[in-house]
Amino acid sequence: MSTSGIDRYDDLFWRDEYEPITESDDFLQEIADKADLPSLLVAIAAATGDTAVLTEDLRPPLTPVDTIGHPHGGMSEAQQHKARELALAGLRRLRDERITSVGMLSDTAVTDVLGYLTGGNADWSDSLKHELDLAEDKSAAPDWRFEDVAEGRRFEVLIVGAGVSGIAAGHRYRQAGVPFTMIDAADRLGGTWQKNHYPGVRLDTPTFGYSYSFAQRVDWPHQFAEGGEIDDYLNTVAERAGLIDLIEFGTRLVSSRWDDEAGAWIVVTRDAQGVERTRTFQAIVSAVGQLDIPNIPDFPGAERFRGVTMHSQEWDDSYDWRGKRVAVIGTGASAYQIVPAIYEEVASLTVFQRSAPWMLPAPTYHDNHSEAFAWLVRKVPYYGQWYRLWVITQGIPGRFHTVRAEKDWPGAPLSVSATNRKVRDELIARLTEQFEGRPDLLEIAVPSYPPGAKRMLRDNGVWAKALMAESTTVSTHAIVELTETGIRTADGTHHEVDLIVYATGFKPSDYLDGVEVIGRGGVEIHEFWKGDARAYNGITVPGYPNFFMLYGPNIGGVVAGSLHFMLERAGEYSLEAIREVLDRGVKALDVTPEALDRFVEWVDRENRLMAWGQPYVRSWYQNSVGRVSQVWPYTNAEYWKITEHVNPDDYDFLP
Numbered sequence: 001m002s003t004s005g006i007d008r009y010d011d012l013f014w015r016d017e018y019e020p021i022t023e024s025d026d027f028l029q030e031i032a033d034k035a036d037l038p039s040l041l042v043a044i045a046a047a048t049g050d051t052a053v054l055t056e057d058l059r060p061p062l063t064p065v066d067t068i069g070h071p072h073g074g075m076s077e078a079q080q081h082k083a084r085e086l087a088l089a090g091l092r093r094l095r096d097e098r099i100t101s102v103g104m105l106s107d108t109a110v111t112d113v114l115g116y117l118t119g120g121n122a123d124w125s126d127s128l129k130h131e132l133d134l135a136e137d138k139s140a141a142p143d144w145r146f147e148d149v150a151e152g153r154r155f156e157v158l159i160v161g162a163g164v165s166g167i168a169a170g171h172r173y174r175q176a177g178v179p180f181t182m183i184d185a186a187d188r189l190g191g192t193w194q195k196n197h198y199p200g201v202r203l204d205t206p207t208f209g210y211s212y213s214f215a216q217r218v219d220w221p222h223q224f225a226e227g228g229e230i231d232d233y234l235n236t237v238a239e240r241a242g243l244i245d246l247i248e249f250g251t252r253l254v255s256s257r258w259d260d261e262a263g264a265w266i267v268v269t270r271d272a273q274g275v276e277r278t279r280t281f282q283a284i285v286s287a288v289g290q291l292d293i294p295n296i297p298d299f300p301g302a303e304r305f306r307g308v309t310m311h312s313q314e315w316d317d318s319y320d321w322r323g324k325r326v327a328v329i330g331t332g333a334s335a336y337q338i339v340p341a342i343y344e345e346v347a348s349l350t351v352f353q354r355s356a357p358w359m360l361p362a363p364t365y366h367d368n369h370s371e372a373f374a375w376l377v378r379k380v381p382y383y384g385q386w387y388r389l390w391v392i393t394q395g396i397p398g399r400f401h402t403v404r405a406e407k408d409w410p411g412a413p414l415s416v417s418a419t420n421r422k423v424r425d426e427l428i429a430r431l432t433e434q435f436e437g438r439p440d441l442l443e444i445a446v447p448s449y450p451p452g453a454k455r456m457l458r459d460n461g462v463w464a465k466a467l468m469a470e471s472t473t474v475s476t477h478a479i480v481e482l483t484e485t486g487i488r489t490a491d492g493t494h495h496e497v498d499l500i501v502y503a504t505g506f507k508p509s510d511y512l513d514g515v516e517v518i519g520r521g522g523v524e525i526h527e528f529w530k531g532d533a534r535a536y537n538g539i540t541v542p543g544y545p546n547f548f549m550l551y552g553p554n555i556g557g558v559v560a561g562s563l564h565f566m567l568e569r570a571g572e573y574s575l576e577a578i579r580e581v582l583d584r585g586v587k588a589l590d591v592t593p594e595a596l597d598r599f600v601e602w603v604d605r606e607n608r609l610m611a612w613g614q615p616y617v618r619s620w621y622q623n624s625v626g627r628v629s630q631v632w633p634y635t636n637a638e639y640w641k642i643t644e645h646v647n648p649d650d651y652d653f654l655p
Helices: 025-034 036-049 079-096 109-117 124-128 148-152 164-176 227-240 333-345 371-379 382-396 418-434 437-447 464-468 526-531 562-582 591-607 636-644
Strands: 157-160 180-184 245-248 253-258 266-270 274-282 283-286 307-309 325-329 346-352 358-359 458-459 472-477 477-481 486-489 494-496 498-500 516-519 548-550 588-591 651-654
Touching: 025 371, 036 109, 109 382, 109 498, 124 636, 148 562, 157 164, 157 371, 164 227, 164 283, 164 562, 245 636, 266 283, 283 562, 325 333, 333 346, 333 464, 346 486, 358 418, 358 548, 358 651, 371 382, 418 437, 418 464, 437 464, 437 498, 458 464, 464 472, 477 494, 494 588, 548 562, 562 588, 562 636, 562 651
Parallel strands: 157 180, 157 283, 180 245, 253 516, 283 548, 307 498, 325 346, 325 498, 346 472, 358 458
Antiparallel strands: 253 266, 266 274, 477 486, 486 494, 588 651
């Protein structure tokens, strides 16, 4: 189904009024003692209109985080004491003056608030305004309408995928009134979050950094949201944005071919019944994601196994694994969640490990938000949104300082710098405590590569507890074959199992796998890439006009930033590119090879300076030719800069 003109939206979760504060001074003192102080101070300053309280001496120093975050952004005890006094006075004022709402901020107030949160780093301000509804120049929603710039012109966009990035694109395109059709191969929306419903699935990033700028939910129950909570959130966003009835579910993109004369893509789709349909679109937005194609090893004898097998993304909820002998192959992100969730209820658990994961301390990984936090979200206008902005602000520098490699560092290949070695030592000390009394497990739990070289997991002690359980066995021997009843490893051991869980990840470098995309000159995109997927700004590819990727090569952040920000910016950039086409009255725009080469060289140069870019490191961050094609090595602020405008010099415009 297609759509064109609609009304504009603001924040889909916007609240005009908050509950009035009626509590006593003693209660408010308790709240001030428990609150995140930077978030509370800016919330009070915005609600009262008094940003003078955000003095320079109270700015959080944004102390770099090596392993575990610093409360209040690293504010000193003296800063915290003064901030709590101001917070208490501010809460009293909100109560006594019955302030229950907040309005748009002046430019000066926005500058004051962002200057306070960023420590005066003006380079971050524009990217943060993208997340701030109270800024007049939020610069997120389109400021134009299709009918105003191209009335009467046939121009329809195909959005492929209704996951996180597809929903973001659909919302922005709908705001601009650009006609589009959205398809998804699944029977409902949600992307990875409707596909992944294995036991224990949840975020491994803080919840408040994993939401849209245009849908800032603040009543999240968990500090790291469970998978079902994210799935519900995405469905709520799509419903409020008016997208659900516009999506063709059970429809897969089979092929697309660019027609130069028509200035359009000839697209073939296939529905759930296998019926193919050919139609024409002037542009394509690929929102199919990266972590979507299961990576299942081709073990000899796999066809002989008489038990049950399932990939973590294809979990069969109808199968009762309780009381069974279970094998989990892999020790990455999904295994880290599955193993602790099931080990107490299975007859036996065998974990097959190729390489151990590094895990960052996250003591509150399974915790709810506190009652004080819930009170603040209900009673202090915009507090939850300010907390979200503060989380995103701290994520801009992230942990880059811990993974940047020093030239000729003597500690390689176990670390890449003095700071990286410090992180390694701290994490090993933590593992030593967790595996006390089990030196055999400690030996195999310490990774043999630098921290940050591969994806780091969140740890609150449950992984070690599960591996140390009496019913758990950890095997580091290579799997040589599957048999009718289990798994045989290189040491000759035969592991009898009823269920094999492939927690073996995905094929993220195989962009657009299974889809034929034929561009100008008849070149198929995978032939153009030759195993090395590249896209300018992670979005456009030379020879493929009006074709935009939203979670394209080099867009994944791993130690810093907000993925939602990156995906939203890619979608908003594609929309601005389409406006360029419409304003100029041309058929299409096509990025130049020179622009792509310049971008790739810039990204590659920085990736080579990181732990994951060292020549002795091998991970899924790299593609089949060895280039790091998954990771964005800069901050959100840099991505804002390169996507803020469509540079005409980087494109050819096709008449």
